Amino acid sequence: MTGDSREAFSFAAARTAGVYTLVRRREDGRVDHAGTSGNDHALCGITGIDVYRQPFDPNVRNVCPECREEAARTPPEPVVSIQERLHEMLEPAEGPLRDELRRLLRAGAHVGPWTGGHAQTLAEGVVFDRIIEGADAIRKALAAAASIELIRVKGGGRNFLVVVPRGGSPAVAVQRPDPDQSPETRDEA
Ligand SMILES: [Zn+2]
Numbered sequence: 342m343t344g345d346s347r348e349a350f351s352f353a354a355a356r357t358a359g360v361y362t363l364v365r366r367r368e369d370g371r372v373d374h375a376g377t378s379g380n381d382h383a384l385c386g387i388t389g390i391d392v393y394r395q396p397f398d399p400n401v402r403n404v405c406p407e408c409r410e411e412a413a414r415t416p417p418e419p420v421v422s423i424q425e426r427l428h429e430m431l432e433p434a435e436g437p438l439r440d441e442l443r444r445l446l447r448a449g450a451h452v453g454p455w456t457g458g459h460a461q462t463l464a465e466g467v468v469f470d471r472i473i474e475g476a477d478a479i480r481k482a483l484a485a486a487a488s489i490e491l492i493r494v495k496g497g498g499r500n501f502l503v504v505v506p507r508g509g510s511p512a513v514a515v516q517r518p519d520p521d522q523s524p525e526t527r528d529e530a
Contacts, residue, residue: 350449352425359417361397361408364390373401375408377417384411423452427492427503431511438475438513442494442501450496457490460506466491468516472502475514479504482512 364376367389374383374390375397382388385407399409421429424446431439431446446452456463464483469476479502483489486506494501500518505511 350424350447352422352428352447355422355425355449356419359419361412361417363393363395363397365393367391372403372405373397373408374405375399375412384408384415423455424449427452427494430505431503431513434511434513436475436478436513438501438515439511441497442503442513445494445496445501448496450494450501452492452494455490455492458488460484460487460489463489463491467502467504468519471516471519472514473516475502475512478512479514482506482509485509 361375361384362378364374364383365372366374366387370391374385374387376383376390376392378392381390383390383405385405397408397412398404399412428443428446431443442450460483467479467483469480472479482504483506486509488507490503490505490507492503492505494503500516502514502516503511504514
């Protein structure tokens with residue numbers, strides 16, 4: 342609808358190959374196992390693991406044979422783009438702003454900064470005077486949980502603010518651009 346030349350963007354094209362994460366037994370760190378960062382066990386089933394910030398490499402000498410086999414049999418999930426992730430998160434939200442934003446995300450809108458943490462702390466960074474549409478929803482979402490995610494999106498010539506309360510429904514607002522911020526966050530993607 343905005344007619345800018347972004348048709349090339351698609352969720353499918355923006356996906357990248359996933360990897361398993363290196364995990365090791367806390368008791369005995371000599372063997373490399375494969376895991377996923379959100380999980381408390383390796384593919385072979387062992388628990389009591391530490392998760393490393395490195396991909397699992399099935400070709401090292403000290404690899405767990407079961408994890409190697411299982412990783413080969415079930416390749417890891419592809420990594421979705423930040424746009425697709427937010428699009429998913431907005432699924433339970435409601436209203437025309439949510440629909441507008443989801444449409445822009447499908448066209449590759451610029452997402453970021455994306456921060457998570459305590460609602461009270463992050464709420465301090467929300468300037469309600471700048472919000473043009475959706476202020477009430479944002480207020481409600483900020484009060485809905487102790488922990489939230491705060492996401493800014495630029496697309497279709499508008500500045501969006503998204504608040505996702507943990508376990509709750511996300512809220513979408515539109516705000517005027519931040520006057521103290523130089524227009525550095527132009528889309529470099
Ligand atoms: Zn293993």
